[in-house]
Amino acid sequence: MSDNIYLPSIATVTEVRPETSDTSTFVVTFDDAKMRESFTYLPGQFVELSIFGVGGCAIGIASSPTEKGFLEFCVRAVGTVTNAIHDLEVGDKLGVRGPLGNSWPTEEVEGKDLLFIGGGIGLPPLRSLIHYVLDNRDRYEAVEIVYGARSPQDLVYKQELKEWEERPDVDLYVTVDAGDESWQGPVGFVPPFLREIDLSPENKVAFTCGPPIMIKLVVEALEDLDYADANIVTTLEMKMKCGVGKCGRCNIGDKYICRDGPVFTFEQLREIPGALEG
Ligand SMILES: Cc1cc2nc3c(=O)[nH]c(=O)nc-3n(C[C@H](O)[C@H](O)[C@H](O)COP(=O)(O)OP(=O)(O)OC[C@H]3O[C@@H](n4cnc5c(N)ncnc54)[C@H](O)[C@@H]3O)c2cc1C
Numbered sequence: 001m002s003d004n005i006y007l008p009s010i011a012t013v014t015e016v017r018p019e020t021s022d023t024s025t026f027v028v029t030f031d032d033a034k035m036r037e038s039f040t041y042l043p044g045q046f047v048e049l050s051i052f053g054v055g056g057c058a059i060g061i062a063s064s065p066t067e068k069g070f071l072e073f074c075v076r077a078v079g080t081v082t083n084a085i086h087d088l089e090v091g092d093k094l095g096v097r098g099p100l101g102n103s104w105p106t107e108e109v110e111g112k113d114l115l116f117i118g119g120g121i122g123l124p125p126l127r128s129l130i131h132y133v134l135d136n137r138d139r140y141e142a143v144e145i146v147y148g149a150r151s152p153q154d155l156v157y158k159q160e161l162k163e164w165e166e167r168p169d170v171d172l173y174v175t176v177d178a179g180d181e182s183w184q185g186p187v188g189f190v191p192p193f194l195r196e197i198d199l200s201p202e203n204k205v206a207f208t209c210g211p212p213i214m215i216k217l218v219v220e221a222l223e224d225l226d227y228a229d230a231n232i233v234t235t236l237e238m239k240m241k242c243g244v245g246k247c248g249r250c251n252i253g254d255k256y257i258c259r260d261g262p263v264f265t266f267e268q269l270r271e272i273p274g275a276l277e278g
């Protein structure tokens with residue numbers, strides 16, 4: 001990690017992989033060799049990416065700490081900074097400040113079955129943990145991944161989905177809201193799909209990330225399937241600025257999502273007034 005959490009470190013884009021029409025993966029490497037070696041993080045943490053002369057925004061780390069020497073970010077172009085990130089080409093510079101926030105639980109869920117439920121661009125924050133788990137496969141039991149997107153074109157990590165599908169130690173379930181002539185898989189929203197495939201809650205922790213409406217309905221489905229709130233974990237995406245609990249941009253009640261989160265169990269969220277609204 002940087003000696004000063006308030007200062008961005010300079011990094012270079014080494015690869016850009018288009019995922020969908022508005023979303024790409026950016027692979028970046030710190031310019032400073034010491035930073036490359038010393039930057040450590042946990043799955044679920046995020047950074048503030050800065051584009052010089054434009055501004056910065058919070059982006060989750062999509063790679064896993066088990067992958068050394070580079071960081072991956074999957075960014076959807078929605079506004080000023082994310083469009084400027086999309087203008088970056090291999091060799092261009094950007095600032096990386098972090099790692100920020102808490103992380104997905106990794107030690108607490110050892111020996112358990114893990115269910116990952118992602119919607120759209122909600123898969124990248126889960127992917128950091130999925131890679132971590134697959135790189136430490138003997139510490140975890142079953143790995144089930146449920147992923148949904150609006151259409152086959154909106155699925156991110158298409159190549160990786162194929163690789164997960166072929167692994168005997170991963171059960172992958174992919175659905176799209178609307179299929180096309182190329183699509184032969186299930187069609188429908190993630191929450192009813194989840195009810196349909198009916199994955200047992202026994203010794204299992206569910207991790208979910210996606211649009212707020214999907215998360216709300218996924219949690220209702222999981223509760224109907226007898227998952228306890230303590231075993232449902234999610235990550236929140238509030239508007240953020242400082243990322244370190246100083247500017248007051250991201251608080252809900254007395255919790256700062258950037259510092260106390262972004263990862264919470266539903267048991268924790270039910271204790272934070274207003275956290276489950278909107
Ligand atoms: C912890 C965390 C992790 C994130 N990880 C990722 C990631 O991995 N990939 C990714 O593409 N995005 C991620 N985001 C969202 C990303 O930070 C916003 O999309 C970004 O700040 C938008 O900046 P902009 O300047 O491009 O858009 P702006 O020009 O500031 O805004 C464009 C539109 O997006 C809305 N918007 C801005 N910020 C957010 C936000 N945080 N949540 C929802 N709507 C917002 C604005 O209201 C406006 O409608 C993450 C956010 C957080 C807090």
Ligand code: FES
Pocket residue numbers: 239240241242243244245246247248249250251256257258259
């Ligand atoms: S982003 Fe500044 S307090 Fe959270």
